[in-house]
Amino acid sequence: MSKTVNATSFDKEALRKKYAAERDKRIRADGNDQYIEIKDQWGHYLEDPYIKVQEREPVSDHVTVAFIGGGFSGLVTGARCVENGIVDVRIIEKGGDFGGTWYWNRYPGAMCDTAAMIYMPLLEETGHRPTKKYAFAPEILQQCRRIGETYDLYNQALFHTEVTDLSWDDEQRVWRIQTNRGDDFTAQFVGMGTGPLHVPKLPGIPGIESFQGHSFHTSRWDYDYTGGSPDGLPLTKLKNKRVAIIGTGATSVQCVPALAESAETLFVFQRTPSSVDVRANEDIDPDWFDGIASEGWQMRWIENFTANQTGHPAEMDLVKDGWTDISRRVRSKISELSAEELTAENMMRAYEDADMEKMQEIRARCNSVVENQATAEDLKAWYGQLCKRPCFHDEYLQAYNQPGCHLIDTDGQGVERITESGLVVAGKEYEVDCIIYASGFEVGTPFERRNGYETTGRDGVKLSDYWSNGMRTLHGIHVHGFPNLFIVQATQGGNLISNYPHNLTESGNTIGMMVRHALDMQFREIEVSLEAENAWLELLKQAPPMMIGTTECTPGYYNNEGKGWEAGLTGGGYPYGPVAYFKYLNEWRDSGEFEGLEFRS
16 A cells, blocks of 8 residues: 655645646647547447347337436336336347446456445345456446346347437327337337447547558457457467557556556557556455345445445445545545634645645555656656546556556657557657557537437427537436436436446436336326426536536546536536435435426326
């Protein structure tokens, strides 16, 4: 572990200036436009390398519930519907199986960044016990399949299928769903859970189209080229290859160790370093698990984590990871303030002190782990820990001690250009056989672009138009003018990013109960009133400034590439925090009144 640092041991003002300078050199006027949308000539980067597309006849029927997206959102919502006796559920998924992110992300070393006990949904319901504190991707994908099998969600699922149009039929009072496979069917209720990170993007580097070697995106890992498997077999086909990977975010942090071990030469092209703290992954002792797995154990763990991580009182920290450590440090600093000192300004100063101390420790870890001290310096992250997705890993920094692994730091500017045979940085060309794009996913682009279809509600109103001045919802789930439509995500609800599935689980619970209520009472429609939607948006405006991804941070998807998010109705969450939100939502739905919604016969 890193040596503890105290805020009095470094110059805070100098550190602030360093952070600002590193941020400023990375700001780009083009923001999200610096990336290439994967379509047309780039379409091959989206092909499914895992499961062959199976021919089938188009579907033209009616279902009670259709859900777009077969990841955690669709699986949890589908499971809760089935638990409520609604078995007529169809999930539409562009992948060849359930899993969403975990269907596509099969790169070597892929694992969850939040403890598996709280991250993997429906563990208690399916009887699965995680094998490690941080489960690897194959185990998470298998849990997705297990949910599908347990709740018979495979029965009506449509895989390798993408929705092309979603429209409300005012006369029939149903949703009409059309797909790229010729399907044209209706559903009384529709859920959308296409996730925040599911549309890959490429860096708009000049000359990217000219490279004559092999290339692929990490979300479509080419094991035919690299050898190996998602289960951890060595990437033997890279033995005599010179490989480049562009990007040093969470994905790269996880797959670089395997590449460094297997390739003859690995060049890691870095624009902005990730903060990489200790992960301390470990096997889960079955005997220990027997002692904690009483009824309701997973929700107790989930709620305990959320309380600890968001600064709410908790008797103990069950998870004890890097996320709760961040919060524990902040609480410790604030507890040192006297009653007279307990002002908003002093609390923010205490937060900054805790963050700076932690980041000094993370930077010092680079020096203690990486043998080449020049490389260690280049790997240091000069920003607050929550400016970008915090990373935790036990082999990433060590990978740079491999003789064939080379960090190519671009001093915040990125790769200059790509040639037929390699990549150029600062005028120097690095010839490679293969380029791997760890360039992430679209965030901040228009909602309908990321979904790949337009959503048309009552009276022909398009969701993109209704949201043209910012997102408008109740609870992040319901949208006025779009009856029987449920959106499963975190924004304008709990907005908890550290354990994203907690948001999805609570939304799924809510949707299952609402649909059951509507069917029992023979209601045809559920819709939020305009007054309730407006009131919710006014409430959200009371939320304090977010600590995550502010415009003072280095650019990334947390802060819309440094541009920040539009003021007003676009982002944010419940002003009293995730713990209070989930408590509120539980009481709101358990009352059976569903205040703010209109049910119509």
